[in-house]
Amino acid sequence: MIHVSNLTKHYGDxxxxxxxxxxxxxxEILGFLGPNGAGKTTTMxxxxxxxxxxxxxxTVAGYDVTTDSLEVRKRLGYLPETVPLYxxxxxxxxxxxxxxxxxxxxxxxxxxxxxxxxxxxxxxxVMIGKLSKGYRQRLGLAQALLHxxxxxxxxxxxxxxxxxxxxxxxxxxxxxxxxxxVILSTHILPExxxxxxxxxxxxxxxxxxEGTPERLMARLKGAERIFVQLAGxxxxxxxxxxxxxxxxxxxxxxxxxxxxxECALGTDKxxxxxxxxxxxxxxxxxxxxxxxxxxxxxxxxxxx
Amino acid sequence: MKNTLTIAxxxxxxxxxxxxxxxxxxxxxxxxxxxxxxxLYYSREATMRYTxxxxxxxxxxxxxxxxxxxxxxxxxxxxxxxxxxxxxxxxEVVLGKFLGSxxxxxxxxxxxxxxxxxLTIVGNPDLGPMVSGYVGMLLLGGALLSLGVLTSSLTxxxxxxxxxxxxxxxxxxxxxxxxDVTGAPLSGVFQYLAxxxxxxxxFKGVIDTRDVIYYLSVIAAAxxxxxxxxxxxxxx
Ligand SMILES: Nc1ncnc2c1ncn2[C@@H]1O[C@H](COP(=O)(O)OP(=O)(O)O)[C@@H](O)[C@H]1O
Ligand SMILES: [Mg+2]
Numbered sequence: 001m002i003h004v005s006n007l008t009k010h011y012g013d014x015x016x017x018x019x020x021x022x023x024x025x026x027x028e029i030l031g032f033l034g035p036n037g038a039g040k041t042t043t044m045x046x047x048x049x050x051x052x053x054x055x056x057x058x059t060v061a062g063y064d065v066t067t068d069s070l071e072v073r074k075r076l077g078y079l080p081e082t083v084p085l086y087x088x089x090x091x092x093x094x095x096x097x098x099x100x101x102x103x104x105x106x107x108x109x110x111x112x113x114x115x116x117x118x119x120x121x122x123x124x125x126v127m128i129g130k131l132s133k134g135y136r137q138r139l140g141l142a143q144a145l146l147h148x149x150x151x152x153x154x155x156x157x158x159x160x161x162x163x164x165x166x167x168x169x170x171x172x173x174x175x176x177x178x179x180x181x182v183i184l185s186t187h188i189l190p191e192x193x194x195x196x197x198x199x200x201x202x203x204x205x206x207x208x209x210e211g212t213p214e215r216l217m218a219r220l221k222g223a224e225r226i227f228v229q230l231a232g233x234x235x236x237x238x239x240x241x242x243x244x245x246x247x248x249x250x251x252x253x254x255x256x257x258x259x260x261x262e263c264a265l266g267t268d269k270x271x272x273x274x275x276x277x278x279x280x281x282x283x284x285x286x287x288x289x290x291x292x293x294x295x296x297x298x299x300x301x302x303x304x
Numbered sequence: 305m306k307n308t309l310t311i312a313x314x315x316x317x318x319x320x321x322x323x324x325x326x327x328x329x330x331x332x333x334x335x336x337x338x339x340x341x342x343x344l345y346y347s348r349e350a351t352m353r354y355t356x357x358x359x360x361x362x363x364x365x366x367x368x369x370x371x372x373x374x375x376x377x378x379x380x381x382x383x384x385x386x387x388x389x390x391x392x393x394x395x396e397v398v399l400g401k402f403l404g405s406x407x408x409x410x411x412x413x414x415x416x417x418x419x420x421x422x423l424t425i426v427g428n429p430d431l432g433p434m435v436s437g438y439v440g441m442l443l444l445g446g447a448l449l450s451l452g453v454l455t456s457s458l459t460x461x462x463x464x465x466x467x468x469x470x471x472x473x474x475x476x477x478x479x480x481x482x483x484d485v486t487g488a489p490l491s492g493v494f495q496y497l498a499x500x501x502x503x504x505x506x507f508k509g510v511i512d513t514r515d516v517i518y519y520l521s522v523i524a525a526a527x528x529x530x531x532x533x534x535x536x537x538x539x540x
Binding site: 045048049050051052070073074076078080082083084085086088089094097098099102103145174 | 318385
């Protein structure tokens, strides 16, 4: 559905994108993950035809964004990073304007449907300037959905929302995946693991990793970590005990009888640890695996 | 064309909820009423010629105020991103903005028809010059508004847009003075280029196609340049 190859973008002397290539299949929700300044917004602006690339090609639904910009734009819904709203218009008036601009037929019905989808129908006659941040974001989404586009491009769609609203928006996006192709960008990790079918990690204008959220996690998980909380144990003795066990790579003393034990990938040393601890007559208060969070993976990726 | 009208329509709606538009329209009509009354009182002549002549100077400031918001505010608010990624051509955006401001201006002129109407009651005016005078006002206004659209495309700041507009219009207004410096044959060219040299005939009752073509050319050139400015902004 979307094909990006060797995309570069210069702002003056500054190179914001360096040879970015990727494909997005129909029905995918692609997460574009990267810290601020990584080049997410730049990529999306090129995809939507807002600005041309310095070099490289982008096709959306078979149309080239530079030579067939209007055809591409007809098939896109776009929610820019700063939600583009006219404060002096009402919610309904704004959607009506966008529907006309997009040449939507059966305007009234489509507007009602879009308002229903993002749950803003009860605010139809409210002036946009008076809307809360959450409602503005929803209205931005409604505008992007209005014409039922094949491809949706959402730049940081949950930024500035409260946790409940974030969950709502994520559900909404997941619900869209059946008949839309979605690209969303975020610099917040939980977002991608909860919404996306595939993730691209971008840093300093380059794609540094790609895969399903699970695969990415597994790929970076070089080891299994186990958290152990003991009672009545002598600190150094416990440490030595763990180090003496087979298959244990490292021991982290967290203080107050807590340890993090690292063992080889694909092994689970919990039974051995439990037995050894009980044999010494110490209390075992807690014993659980520590999954390396995407957050840590991300830190790893972008600090490399 | 449909897109152009959609954009013009939104612009007109925005004017009608904007205090600036009301204040400017009211001031325009109040000043016009003042000129009208004074001129009528002293000259006792049933004509709009001098009133309209005075209003051209007022228009020089009014037009950039009406247009200052048009593209500058879209760029400041980021809504330009919406327009430039919608299936709409850049020139349709610019033309829509221009038509929006022209409509408001035409409404102001429409309300001011009250003054010639008064003349037909108190006197027996010659209708021809009044009609051509209003045609001239519409063309001159259109030219000034298009120049305002152009300066509005150059900045995100409405005040900067208005000031640039006034400066550009005054320069084009006075460009005929250059002719006095250079002398013939260039003076004729500068004379023709000046905004100020093309409305007196209208007010006297003459519609000269050269004047009409002049104003339409200014409009076309200004809107073309505004479109180009919008396009090059994409490249930044
Ligand atoms: N219009 C611009 N002019 C100059 N530099 C820009 C412009 N837009 C973005 N940049 C720079 O390009 C880099 C990528 O920006 P952006 O794509 O907005 O990143 P992200 O959306 O991932 O935070 C940043 O370093 C930013 O400062
Ligand atoms: Mg961004």
